[in-house]
Amino acid sequence: MTALKSLVLNNVPVKMGQTLCICSRGSITIDNKKYYFVQKLDEGGFSYVDLVEGAKDGRFYALKKILCHDREGRQEAQTEMEMHQIFNHPNVLSLVAHTFVDRGGKTEAWLLLPYIRKGSLWSVLEKLRDKASSMPEKQILQIFRGICSGLKAIHEKGYAHRDLKPTNVLLDEDDRPLLMDLGSMNRARIEVRGTREAMTIQDWAAQRCTISYRAPELFNVESHCIIDERTDIWSLGCVLYCMMILEGPYDMVFQKGDSVALAVQNPVTIPQSCSYSEGLQMLLSSIMVSNPQERPNINWVLDQVQDLQTCSPNTQTNMV
Structure with missing residues (x-):
């Protein structure tokens, strides 16, 4: 799986009423808020995580991108989003924002999460x-x-x-x-x-x-x-x-x-x-x-x- 090194994609259709724009400056917009790509953090079998910085608040976030290969994969990603939203607890990681991105016939689920510097x-x-x-x-x-x-x-x-x-x-x-x-x-x-x-x-x-x-x-x-x-x-x-x-x-x-x-x-x-x-x-x-x-x-x-x-x-x- 290759990293989104340049993030130079335009007119990406987005679901769930959320606005997303990717421009040549290496930024993304979710829920009308801009975030700058910083670096790649982690990579797994069907997902990878990028470090991004909020343009307005200057805070760092972890952007988890899940590759949805089929309808079942999309449903699993949807379930993960819903599970995050069920809980508001200091010991369960919160979900800042989320969206689905359709690109080249493939779907990615994007979960914007707090960045915890110390790690696991x-x-x-x-x-x-x-x-x-x-x-x-x-x-x-x-x-x-x-x-x-x-x-x-x-x-x-x-x-x-x-x-x-x-x-x-x-x-x-x-x-x-x-x-x-x-x-x-x-x-x-x-x-x-x-x-x-x-x-x-x-x-x-x-x-x-x-x-x-x-x-x-x-x-x-x-x-x-x-x-x-x-x-x-x-x-x-x-x-x-x-x-x-x-x-x-x-x-x-x-x-x-x-x-x-x-x-x-x-x-x-x-x-x-x-x-x-x-x-x-x-x-x-x-x-x-x-x-x-x-x-x-x-x-x-x-x-x-x-x-x-x-x-x-x-x-x-x-x-x-």
């Missing part, structure tokens, strides 16, 4: 790992509590994120986490009736839910069951593990080519070298329960985090 939780953890350092327990609890708060807001609206992982959590300068990439979100409670429905959900999960953070019940979906928001609780546990150990609990299993589906059926193993408090380790073990019926809900997890914060050590922990 994963990038912060990578830097710690490179320095052979670790994150203080107090900081882990602060960030984790924010993640839980954002997830609670999503669950209370009757939805599940379905792809929670450190790369989908942004951190601002005050370590406030913001849940992002809402494209895999759907209704929290899914009733599975029959083998065909089970296979449909299993195939969907294989495409949309990152394998090393995917809940056990999504690997082999039973023909008659209910999938609910506790898939997120499992992923939440994987995120907590990653904050403590600086890698996901099943990252190495996947990298070695071993079966993640088999590995997630066993209790999570916390390395003996882990020097975080017994309370934090117990919380992790309580979250990462293979049987979803025995897994706690987000309210319970949030209560435990708040309790741990009242007695958490304020000093830097030893090396993990």
Whole structure:
């Protein structure tokens, strides 16, 4: 996928009543507001992100562009836009503006999002790992509590994120986490009736839910069951593990080519070298329960985090 280096396109038809103009100065206009292209930030399979600057406010924004190859792709992008608009929460990334751009017979969905300079939780953890350092327990609890708060807001609206992982959590300068990439979100409670429905959900999960953070019940979906928001609780546990150990609990299993589906059926193993408090380790073990019926809900997890914060050590922990 090539970057929009010059952004020299004119008379681009736009949907949803929004005005868009691209001129030779490398600017775009969405909702009658002009933004200047700065640089490319990221690129994925079907989307890429540009850094743009507001002409009037001078603020930086992340412009996510999703390639919609067909009607289904367009509907998925529309759903992602709608998911952003449902939530107004300090721990869920907001949507500044959005539009669809039709160009050369192809459609792109454009999502204008706040630019979070510090980047993802994963990038912060990578830097710690490179320095052979670790994150203080107090900081882990602060960030984790924010993640839980954002997830609670999503669950209370009757939805599940379905792809929670450190790369989908942004951190601002005050370590406030913001849940992002809402494209895999759907209704929290899914009733599975029959083998065909089970296979449909299993195939969907294989495409949309990152394998090393995917809940056990999504690997082999039973023909008659209910999938609910506790898939997120499992992923939440994987995120907590990653904050403590600086890698996901099943990252190495996947990298070695071993079966993640088999590995997630066993209790999570916390390395003996882990020097975080017994309370934090117990919380992790309580979250990462293979049987979803025995897994706690987000309210319970949030209560435990708040309790741990009242007695958490304020000093830097030893090396993990």
